[in-house]
Amino acid sequence: MAVAQDNATLEGRSSSPFWTVARRDSLAGFLFIAPQLIGITIFVLIPLGLVFWYSLHEWNVLANTFTYTGMQNYQMLMEDPNLLQVLGSTAIFSAGLVVFNLSLALLLAVLLNQKLAGITVFRTLFFSPVVVSLVAWTIVWGFLLQKNGGINGMLLLFGLEGPNWLRGETTAMISVIVVQVFKNVGLNMILFLAALQGVPNELYEAARIDGAPRFKQFRRITLPLISPTILLTSIITIVGSLQVFAQIAVLTQGGPGLSTTVLVYYLYQQAFQFHFFGYGSTLSILLFLIVAVLTFAQWQLRKRIVFYES
């Protein structure tokens, strides 16, 4: 009896196809994500591993030497006399960019969400800097911000003598922030505009019937309902602000002093200009950790600040 059952089972097994529906679905799923997985592996995970590996070495490109030094670069990082100032400049730049960019983008989106004649033209105008080449945009701003440049020329029309924007420690930082805000504010503006148009009109009508003033409508209805977009744009803007490079390289080269030397520019200097590739890799690991921690913290905060997550 037992032998007969075993035979029946074996026959059953041999007759069932290997490619079951579940297996086919799994394979299809893996095939669909394969390009992305391969891309992430080759262009993200392997470089990340290599950067960590390099950070444990002293790599002299010219002498063609690659020596294992263990945690020496990390010790150097802790003792770097410039690091605090560099991190400070990075924090100031990021905070300034996020606050100005998101506020301006939201303000523009609210203004451009009105039903007015020619509104599409204004939307296009404010979005157009996003598609302009970053370096070209920065070079033009570099000319405008010269002491005898366009900005001060305009100020002179009103009888004001403008400062030497890119040569003062405070004005240089403000200048790079403003240049970056105007470059990318259109992108966040479009995202906010899409979010604003997704807010049901009935909610505003109900609020108006209840006599709620416009600012209260904005605070109680608009902000909560567009909070997922606020979270998205803030993550994108913060991560982007920590990776700013071209604007600094073109406008100030990190100066005056170290006032606009942000972390990415500093690691570029260490690795590619001073040829300390090991230490440059260590700085990029630090940048990776900062970005990862900030993104994780924002993601955790979503339950408190994002309407749909509660």
Added chain:
Amino acid sequence: MNKNTTLKSVLVALALTVPLACGGIANAQDAVNLRMTIWSAAEAHLKLFNEIAAGFKKDHPNVTVTFESLPFDTYTTALTTQIAGGNAPDMAWIFETAAYDFVNSGALYPLTDTLKATQGYNLDEVSTTATERWQKDGTLYAYPFSTSPFAVFVNNDLIKTAGAKTPAELIAAGEWTWDNAIATASAVGQKGKGGLIVRDFNYQIWQNLTSIWNGFGAAPWSADGKTCTMTEKPMVDALTFIHDAIFNKKAIPGPGENVDFFAGNAAMTITQISRASLLPKDKPFSWDLVPLPKGPAGDYALIGQAGIGVMQSGKNAKTAAEFVAYMTNPENSAKLSQFFPSARKSLLNAEVLKKTNPLLSKEQIDKVVIAGIATGKVIPGHTGFAQIQQIVRSGLDAVWRSDADVAGALKTICGQIGPLLKR
């Protein structure tokens, strides 16, 4: 077709194709492709280089040389990135400021034996001062193909309009000093035009100020490169003089002010003679070329250099060295000298240089070019120059403000670069 016939056909086909294929492989192995990175993209330069490469190919039919232009501003960074990425060129131009890094690191293939073995090369006619920075322990690692003196281009029209004395008048009176040069520049500056421009300095490339501070006997570090000398009196005096010329006398355009001499907007500019090609042809002004003014430390000259080196890591370093020898032999050096003044003594005479620099008069060539190359010091350089350059640049930002404490800023700079100089 039976099996026997098929087998025979295959054998015949193999007999015909294998030797051809092997021949092809052999030819491919013999073919040598050399790549040289350069920082010029000028059509005239590339035309000349390609002509020289074509001349080399006549004797070396299997060798092809290509020239890759990298951006001037980020040249050394781009070059070292190529090396780091395992894509080093076979040959590269090297800035005088980066010479020590390349020579001392062992990155370059020794050239002395190849140059000496090249028939008619005559390395001995190249002065030892010209090759000083490019050799180590008596071996030359890069050839200084360009040795170009700094001089002052003058816009006489602007100076006369401002009622000041022209440099030519000051030279004739034996009064061509820095004090008088700045007085002339100041007179033009007060009229709303630019006075004196140290070209390419732009408050970043501070080593170009050597064209002024050498006149004061100043130097950023000691001759052996081990000690910072920026706090010493000559440098403090020189930078105080420059600061005064910028902020009080308005003789030098201040930070953030863009003025172009060659557009006719400034009285004078300090730059290398190769910039004569920028002189305007449509709306010409009355121009002159004069030596650097006399400083408190006396007469002096400054030269900028560029070397050609062969990368040690290249697969064809020996052939590349042979090409460098060909490119810089007396005949080709004469051709190159129309753009890049040669350090060869046989080419340092007014007759030769006049042919290749038609814009300059014989007198200008004698007084500026030949005298400059013969007596000039090279722009300062140091091992780890990029890092030192950056620290000094950052430190000098404190000097480029009207209320600067020049001596204090220089003391801070020395404190920062001192340990780096001792390495």
